[in-house]
Amino acid sequence: MDMADYKRLLTECFPQIDEEIVQYVNGVLEDDGGDFETPEDLFDAIGALLIQADESKTEEDVKEICDRLFYLHFNGNVASDAPHKILNAPVHLRAMAENNLDKVADNTSIWITKRENTSQVNQKKLQKAEAKIQKKLEKRAVQDSQPKKVENGIGNFELATASQQINRRDEKLDASGTNRSCDIHIEDFDVAFGERVLITGATIHLAYGRRYGLVGRNGMGKTTLLKMISSFQLKIPSHISILHVEQEVAGDETIALQSVLSCDEKRESLIQEEKLLTQQCQMSSLGKGDNQLSARLSEIYHELEAMEADKAPARAAVILNGLGFTQAMQCQRTKEFSGGWRMRLALARALFSRPDLLLLDEPTNMLDMKAIIWLENYLQTWPSTLLVVSHDRSFLDSISTDILHLHSRMIDNYRGNYEVFHKTREDRLKNQQKEYEAQKQYRDHIQIFIDRFRYNANRASQVQSKLKLLEKLPELKPVEKEPEVILKFPDCEKLSPPILELDEVSFQYNPETKIFSSVCVNATMESRICIVGENGAGKTTLLKILLGDLQPVKGVRHAHRNLKIGYFSQHHVDQLEMDLTSVELMAQRFPGKNSEYYRNCLGGFGVSGELGMRPVSSLSGGQKSRVAFAVMCMTNPNFFILDEPTNHLDMETIEALGHSLTKFQGGVILVSHDERLIRMICRELWVVKDGKVQTLEGGFEEYRRIIEDELQTQEC
Incomplete structure (x- = not known):
């Protein structure tokens, strides 16, 4: 140049x-x-x-x-x-x-x-x-x-990459447009996040019409895998429609019901075209219309009838109602809803549109118990393929036909729901351990013979034979077991009753809206209480009254003078300082101790080794929750009030949380929709409904039966 x-x-x-x-x-x-x-x-x-x-x-x-x-x-x-x-x-x-x-x-x-x-x-x-x-x-x-800031535990999705082995036959079929199968085969693929390899050499087969639960420890890459599939970075047949529920619906002037109906783009397009053609026919000379317009209108009517377009509003209303939207809420504009309700709206849109592959990431996080039970029943008849990440063991037991287990950068496929998977995996690990021990014993036996007769000339040929046999044996690999989850709450001071009680308490934010009236409840050091109720019933408000953050307009809150409450908010994780390491965060909140003390406190919740020295932003959602638990326990509380503590936790951590709360020497009140955790620890249920707090003697079984009866009544 x-x-x-x-x-x-x-x-x-x-x-x-x-x-x-x-x-x-x-x-x-x-x-x-x-x-x-x-x-x-x-x-x-x-x-x-x-x-x-x-x-x-x-x-x-x-x-x-x-x-x-x-x-x-x-x-x-x-x-x-x-x-x-x-x-x-x-x-x-x-x-x-x-x-x-x-x-x-x-x-x-x-x-x-x-x-x-x-x-x-x-x-x-x-x-x-x-x-x-x-x-x-x-x-x-x-x-x-320098370490880069990351989001949602795993980080900025742009740093994630994927590669896979493409089947030439499938590629040719896809290119020719002759592939009509809705089964999905993703073979020999890798997924990495920056320099960290999450999955390597994995293969998954998703058969059309089956419901898959994707499980694994926090930070293993489950959410990243869903995003790789939905963004087509992992190649699947182009004719398969995918919908991934991960972002809330943008708030605007659209009515909630219409927002759901607009998901069916083909139906909306036909309806708009029908309106336009009808107007053109009415405006044509002498009212006779145009033959071509009339013919096209007939085609549109036929297509709308074939897809049962007239039944769509009723189907959308049923879905919204099941997810907790009242008739009045279905007529509200989407911008009037909070983030949690917009996420429900996004889920409703996904259920209504019925894609070939529906991807759900922790769908129960935003739902109350009634909506979870409705969703379980609805998904049991889901017609296409479903892949769901969930920490709710009971939910997966109810909906899953297969389980994909992500561990050690591999994915194993199990037939059956989570309960079957758990039992099958335990049996498989036991058999692998027995096989390992048998192989090791056989090797040791051969090695003893070799060591004994190594220098014996008369046995030289036998020793050589044994050496060759030892070389031909397959490599001896110990069984890989995932590390045990540790959650250890500190010992606390025992208090004599009364500990915490509300006597004839009434509360309202304004004169027009009464939240509670004449509430009488009490808790002791032995209490294991779960507060349940529909979203918006006032569960979080009740917790704040118990904490003393809100003062009743009538009645009395009584608390023991030495009561120290450890409060875990459902937004607690979001309030951590993301730029600091876990140790630095502890030192900032509770100064005056040495680094080793903070590391020991974090270690009691499984945040040990290099995890404590990493920025909080680089931790997974479950690891952040563990840091939040450690921060909560720094004041050595003797009573826990926990608001949705299982959000972001994997099943193993939820199990460990249940065992730790059972052993805790103080009292526990929690709001949770995780059925297994409630069954594990709670001896008492408080049901918040219609401004009242009712103690349910039948426990969770009685509460579930009441909800199912209500759902059946709604369907009728």
């Missing part, structure tokens, strides 16, 4: 640029241009010098100019995309080779020639520019070495 081309571009972008800088840029491009693989490389080489040439230019402006220079150098055309040099004229290589046979010693051969450096650059300016470039590179290296 001629220097005049570079000069023309540079003077156009930098009217006041020095001639020496132009010559320097030309020299860099002529001498080292082949070493630049991307425009970023060129920017690193000359960017600092160009920014100095015109301080009014931003870094982004200079990057754009470097892009143009890069493509100009390789293509001779700024607008081209392919970085290849274009020769000015055809070259006959054979003729050139023959011409050079008698000029072996001449360095002008195209095979060995080096271009002379014709640029003349001011050495002082060159040194100054190179120093700036070096300083910039060092600064970038420091930035790259």
